[in-house]
Amino acid sequence: MLTIDAAILDAIVKHARRDHPDEACGVVAGPAGSDTPTRHIPMDNAARSMTFYQFDSMEQLRVWREMDDADEEPVVIYHSHTATEAAPSRTDVNLAAEPGAHYLLVSTREPDTTEVRSFRIVDGAVTEEPVTVVNGDVDQHAVQSYLFGQSPTTVDYECRADS
Amino acid sequence: MAIEVRIPTILRTYTGGAKVVEGSGDTIAALLVDLDSKHNGLRDRLITAEGGLHRFVNVYINDEDVRFLGALDAKLNDGDSVTILPAVAGGAFAFAAAHALRG
Numbered sequence: 001m002l003t004i005d006a007a008i009l010d011a012i013v014k015h016a017r018r019d020h021p022d023e024a025c026g027v028v029a030g031p032a033g034s035d036t037p038t039r040h041i042p043m044d045n046a047a048r049s050m051t052f053y054q055f056d057s058m059e060q061l062r063v064w065r066e067m068d069d070a071d072e073e074p075v076v077i078y079h080s081h082t083a084t085e086a087a088p089s090r091t092d093v094n095l096a097a098e099p100g101a102h103y104l105l106v107s108t109r110e111p112d113t114t115e116v117r118s119f120r121i122v123d124g125a126v127t128e129e130p131v132t133v134v135n136g137d138v139d140q141h142a143v144q145s146y147l148f149g150q151s152p153t154t155v156d157y158e159c160r161a162d163s
Numbered sequence: 164m165a166i167e168v169r170i171p172t173i174l175r176t177y178t179g180g181a182k183v184v185e186g187s188g189d190t191i192a193a194l195l196v197d198l199d200s201k202h203n204g205l206r207d208r209l210i211t212a213e214g215g216l217h218r219f220v221n222v223y224i225n226d227e228d229v230r231f232l233g234a235l236d237a238k239l240n241d242g243d244s245v246t247i248l249p250a251v252a253g254g255a256f257a258f259a260a261a262h263a264l265r266g
Contacts, residue, residue: 023254043251052254057221057228064248081255089255095219097173097249 002102002118003132004028004076008040013114015042016080016106024106025053028076029067037075037102045079052091053079076118078104086115088126096121102129166194166239169246177205186245191222192235194245209247210235219250 008028016024025045028037041063046056055063067073077098081089086107088096096103099122107115120127164187170178178184184202188194199206209220215235216222222229222237223246229237239245 025251027251047252047254049254051256052252054219054250054252057223057230057248057250060221060248060251061223061226061228061246077251079253084255089253091256092253095250095253097171097251099173 001129001132002037002076002104003035003134004037006133006135008037009116009131009133011040011042012078012104013106013116016108016114019045019080020108021050021082022048023050023053023080023082025055025079026077027063027074028078029063029070029072030075032071032073035075039072050082074098074101076104077101078106080106080108082107083109085109086117087128088119088121093121093124093126099123104131164188164239164241166241167244168194168198169244171248173249174205174208174247177202177208189239190233190235191216191224191229191237191239191245194239195235219252221248221250222246223248 012026012028015026018024023045024042026040026042029039029041030036031038043055043063044059045053046059047054064074079092084107086105088103088105092103092105103119103121105115105117105119109115116131118129118131120129166186166188168184168186170182170184175181184198186194186198186201188197195206195209209217209222211217216229224232224237224239224243229235232238
């Protein structure tokens with residue numbers, strides 16, 4: 001289960017929309033062991049690709065050191081898919097190297113709605129999890145979570161993209 | 164020659180959970196061999212079958228990415244700090260990564 005503040009989720013969606021059609025990527029740091037994302041850090045996609053993302057190695061070093069100094073960890077690692085569903089690709093699964101993180105996928109393939117889904121990826125095993133949005137002053141059902149996983153092209157979250 | 168090596172979460176299974184370990188070597192290649200002698204299996208996670216540094220692992224000496232210092236041949240001095248971080252990467256299509264992996 002991922003619990004995330006509405007303002008942070010909104011910032012992530014806006015970031016994905018801004019970078020569309022390139023994939024957007026970033027981190028939400030939180031106090032170590034808290035499982036609470038508190039600090040949104042949009043990262044540069046060094047690959048600048050519509051189908052691939054990679055953190056710039058020096059930026060990643062800086063951010064990881066900052067988190068370490070602040071006793072934080074990457075609670076959420078997010079990226080967007082700009083033409084496919086918001087679910088981890090085989091590449092995503094193979095390269096996932098933070099077993100404690102929630103891997104948040106955002107799909108900007110539709111102009112009017114944004115799909116947001118969250119997954120745990122541990123030792124190559126992917127498990128979808130629900131997303132609970134807190135402190136939202138808008139429709140609490142704007143982001144709906146589901147746990148099927150088998151038919152990802154059906155029921156999705158609907159986040160109004162007001163970019 | 165004491166090199167401080169910072170280990171990412173995912174590789175701490177090889178170091179008994181330790182976040183920082185000590186190693187020695189004149190180059191990154193030598194350091195990794197030394198580390199592997201104490202933490203067996205660690206080196207194989209960082210070096211490909213062809214013998215090069217894995218495309219999606221970042222290794223830094225102090226504040227520099229070793230890719231710009233000669234990769235495995237990058238020189239180490241006593242007191243240097245080495246940081247290992249798995250690259251955060253991925254994306255919609257696998258072939259894009261396969262292309263990148265060849266680099």
